[in-house]
Amino acid sequence: xxxxxxxxxxxxxxIRALIxxxxxxxxxxxxxxxLVLKRYSxxxxxxxxxxxxxxxxxxxxxxxxxxxAIPVIVVAAFLLLRLSENSKINGDAAIAIISSTALAxxxxxxxxxxxxxxxxxxxxxxxxxxxxxxxVMCGILALVVILIFVMFYNKIFAVTFDESFSRATGLKxxxxxxxxxxxxxxxxxxxxxxxxxxxISALIIFPALSSMRICKRFSTVIICSGVxxxxxxxxxxxxxxxxxTPTGASVVIINAIVFLIFWAVSILNGxxxxx
Amino acid sequence: xxxxxxxxxSMGYEGKTIVRDLSLKINEGDYVCIVGENGSGKTTLMKxxxxxxxxxxxxxxxxxxxxxxxxxxxxxxxxxxxxxxxxVDEVVMSGCLNKKNTxxxxxxxxxxxxxxxxxxxxxxxxxxxxxELSGGQKQxxxxxxxxxxxxxxxxxxxxxxxxxxxxxxxxxxxxxxxxKSGITIIMxxxxxxxxxxxxxxxxxxxxxxxxxxxxxxxxxxxxxxxxMITDCPCDVCQHEHSGGGVQQ
Numbered sequence: 001x002x003x004x005x006x007x008x009x010x011x012x013x014x015i016r017a018l019i020x021x022x023x024x025x026x027x028x029x030x031x032x033x034x035l036v037l038k039r040y041s042x043x044x045x046x047x048x049x050x051x052x053x054x055x056x057x058x059x060x061x062x063x064x065x066x067x068x069a070i071p072v073i074v075v076a077a078f079l080l081l082r083l084s085e086n087s088k089i090n091g092d093a094a095i096a097i098i099s100s101t102a103l104a105x106x107x108x109x110x111x112x113x114x115x116x117x118x119x120x121x122x123x124x125x126x127x128x129x130x131x132x133x134x135x136v137m138c139g140i141l142a143l144v145v146i147l148i149f150v151m152f153y154n155k156i157f158a159v160t161f162d163e164s165f166s167r168a169t170g171l172k173x174x175x176x177x178x179x180x181x182x183x184x185x186x187x188x189x190x191x192x193x194x195x196x197x198x199x200i201s202a203l204i205i206f207p208a209l210s211s212m213r214i215c216k217r218f219s220t221v222i223i224c225s226g227v228x229x230x231x232x233x234x235x236x237x238x239x240x241x242x243x244x245t246p247t248g249a250s251v252v253i254i255n256a257i258v259f260l261i262f263w264a265v266s267i268l269n270g271x272x273x274x275x
Numbered sequence: 276x277x278x279x280x281x282x283x284x285s286m287g288y289e290g291k292t293i294v295r296d297l298s299l300k301i302n303e304g305d306y307v308c309i310v311g312e313n314g315s316g317k318t319t320l321m322k323x324x325x326x327x328x329x330x331x332x333x334x335x336x337x338x339x340x341x342x343x344x345x346x347x348x349x350x351x352x353x354x355x356x357x358x359x360x361x362x363v364d365e366v367v368m369s370g371c372l373n374k375k376n377t378x379x380x381x382x383x384x385x386x387x388x389x390x391x392x393x394x395x396x397x398x399x400x401x402x403x404x405x406x407e408l409s410g411g412q413k414q415x416x417x418x419x420x421x422x423x424x425x426x427x428x429x430x431x432x433x434x435x436x437x438x439x440x441x442x443x444x445x446x447x448x449x450x451x452x453x454x455k456s457g458i459t460i461i462m463x464x465x466x467x468x469x470x471x472x473x474x475x476x477x478x479x480x481x482x483x484x485x486x487x488x489x490x491x492x493x494x495x496x497x498x499x500x501x502x503m504i505t506d507c508p509c510d511v512c513q514h515e516h517s518g519g520g521v522q523q
Contacts, residue, residue: 037359151378158369161361162350165417168325169373169424170344211360216404218361 008241016135017127017194017247021233023142024191025203025251029229030149031184032204033222034160036212042095043080043181045201047188049099049106050076052122052197056106060113066137069189076102077185081177103197125196125248127237138190145183149222152176157218195248203229206255213259213266232258277302277338278428278459279324284333286316286323292331293319294480299487301476303339303427306451306460308470308490310502311480317463320480324430324461339427344373347425347458349417351432356413357406363416364401367392370423384423391422395449411442418449422458429453431462435469447473467502 008014028044035041051073058068076098083094110119121129149156158166159176167173184204191200211224236251243250277300287293294316301307309317322328323335326343337343347370370391371384380388392398395415400408405416414434421429434450435443451473454460464470470477470490477493479486479502486498493499 037355039355154369154372154378154380157361157365158372161356161359161366161369162353164327164350164353165348165420166369166372167327168346168348168350168430169370171372212358215360216362216407218359218365221360 004242005238008238013128013130014237014241016132017130018234018237020130020135020138020190021127021194021237021247021251022230023138024187024194025207025229025233026226027142027145027183027187028191028200028203029207029225030145030222031180031187032206032208032229033211033218033225034156034180035184035204036208037160040081040084041201041205042092043077043084044184044188044204046080046095046099047073047076047185048192048197048200050102051189051192053102053106053109055122055192056109060109066134066189069192070186073185073189074182077181078178081181121196123196123198124246125192125194125199127194127247129193134190134193141183141186141190145187148179148183152179153219153222156180161218195251199248199252202252202255203233206252206259207232210255210259210262213262214269228258229255278305278341280334280336280338282334282336284323284330284335286319286328286330288319288328290331294323294485295483297333297485299478301459301461303459304454304457306454306473306475307462307478308474308476309461309463309478309480310465310467310470312482315480315482317480318432321430321432321461321463341427345425345427347421347423347429349414349421349429349431349434351436352413352417359406361405362401363392363397363403363405363408364388366405366416367397367401367419367423370420373424388419388423391419394422394453395419409442410438411445414438414442414446415449422453426458428459428461431460433463433465435464435466443469 032041032044035044051069054069054072055065057063058065080095080098106122107119110122155166155171155176158171159173163173187204188200191203195203207225207229208221210228211221215221215224232254233251236254237247239245239254240247240250279301281297281299284297285292285295286297293314297320309320311317319328323330325346325348367388368380368384371380371387389398392401395418397412397415397419400412405413408416418434421431429450431450435446438446447469450460450462460474462470462474471494472490474490476488477486477490477499479493479498481498484498486493486496488496
C-alpha cells in the first residue's frame with residue numbers, strides 16, 4: 001500500500017494532477033455547500049457542459065483552451081444565475097436546454113474539424129491534461145476561494161440561509177451571488193480537465209450532500225465537506241492508479257460510496273434517537 | 276416626527292400598480308396590523324417598507340433617526356430552510372450582520388444574540404439544529420434573529436402561518452410583549468380577529484381603497500364590519516343588536 005503510494009509519487013504528472021485535483025475538490029466542496037443549499041446544484045452541471053463546448057471550439061480553431069473557456073463559462077454562469085432567479089422562466093428546464101445545446105455544439109465542432117483530440121478525455125477527464133500553468137492557476141484559484149470563504153463566511157451563511165432577510169437588512173445579496181457564481185465558473189473550468197465534463201459536477205454536489213446527512217451546524221458542514229472532498233479525491237486517485245481505472249470516474253464512485261455510508265449513518269442515528 | 280411616513284404613494288411592479296395613493300403615518304410604539312384579501316398589496320407594501328422595492332410614485336420615508344439597516348424582518352419560511360443544516364445560534368447571530376462590518380462576530384454581538392434568545396425563550400435550545408425544531412420554535416428563532424437586527428422596528432410577515440393554536444397564542448403574546456418594551460410592530464396577517472384583539476392600529480388594504488385607523492375605529496367602519504365575522508362586543512353594537520331583537 002505504502003509502496004504503491006511512493007511509486008505513484010515518483011511520477012511528476014501524477015503529483016501535478018494530485019495537487020490540482022485536491023485544490024479543485026476543496027474549492028468545489030466549499031462552493032458546493034452554498035450551491036446545494038440554494039438549490040443551484042444543476043448550475044455546476046450546466047456550466048461544465050458549456051465548458052465542453054468552449055474547449056471543443058478552442059481545440060478545433062487551435063486556440064489556447066483556457067483563454068477561450070474561462071470567459072465563456074463566466075458569461076454562462078451569470079446567465080444561468082439570472083435564469084434561476086427569474087421566476088418567469090423555468091430555471092432547471094433552461095439549464096437543461098443550455099447544457100445539451102452546448103454539448104451538441106462541442107461534439108459537432110470536434111467531428112467537423114477532424115481534430116485528433118480524444119473526445120473521451122474531454123468528456124470523462126484525463127490526468128495527463130494538466131500542465132504546469134494549470135497547476136499554478138489552480139493554486140491561485142484555491143487561495144482566492146478559501147480567502148473569500150473565510151472573509152465573508154458569516155455573510156455567505158446569511159445569504160444562503162435567507163436571501164430576503166439579508167437583503168431587507170441591507171446586505172448586498174446580488175454581489176455575493178455573483179461572487180459565488182464567478183468562483184464556481186473558475187473552479188469548473190480548471191477541474192473539468194481532470195474530472196471530465198460529465199463528472200465535475202459530482203465534486204460540487206457529493207461532499208456537501210454527504211456532510212449534510214450528519215452535520216448539524218453550518219460551520220461543521222463546510223469543514224466536513226472540504227475534508228471529505230480532499231480525502232475522496234486522494235483515495236480515488238490511488239484506486240485509479242492501482243486498478244488502472246479512469247481517474248474522474250474513480251473519484252466519483254468513491255464520493256458516491258461515502259455518500260451512501262453517511263446516509264446509512266444518518267438513518268441509523270435517527271432510529272436510535274427515536275428509541 | 277413619525278417613524279414611517281407614507282405620502283400619496285403608489286406601489287407595484289413593472290408599471291403594474293397594486294397599491295394606489297396610500298398616505299399614512301406610523302408612530303413609535305405603534306402595533307400596526309396590515310390585513311386584506313389576497314392580491315390587495317400587503318406584500319408589496321411590506322417590500323416597500325423594507326426598501327426592497329421603490330414606490331412607483333409618492334414618498335415612503337423613515338423618521339426619528341430610523342435607518343434602513345435598522346429594521347428587523349421576520350419573513351415567511353422558505354422551503355430551502357426545511358433541511359438546512361444550521362444551529363440555532365448560527366441563525367440568530369446572522370441577524371447581527373447589519374450593524375458592524377467586521378469579519379467575525381464581536382463579543383458585543385454575541386451578547387445581543389444571547390439576550391434576544393432569552394427574550395424569546397429559546398436559550399435552552401440554542402445548540403440544537405434548526406431543521407429539527409417544531410414550527411413554533413423555528414418562528415421564535417427567526418424572531419430572535421430579527422431582534423438582533425433592530426431595537427426599533429419589527430416587520431412580521433404572517434408570523435403564525437402553520438402554527439398550532441397554542442404556538443399561535445404564544446407567538447402573539449411574545450409580539451405583544453416586544454411591543455410593550457418599546458418596539459414598533461408592523462405585522463401582515465390573515466387573522467383579522469387576532470389583529471383586532473392585539474394591534475393598536477389596523478391598515479386594511481382592498482383593491483381600490485384602504486382603511487387606516489385604530490382597532491376600535493376599524494370595528495365600526497364599513498369595511499371592518501364586512502370582514503369581522505364575529506359580532507362586535509362593544510355597548511353600541513350590542514345595543515343595536517338587542518334593539519332589533521325587541522322590535523321583532
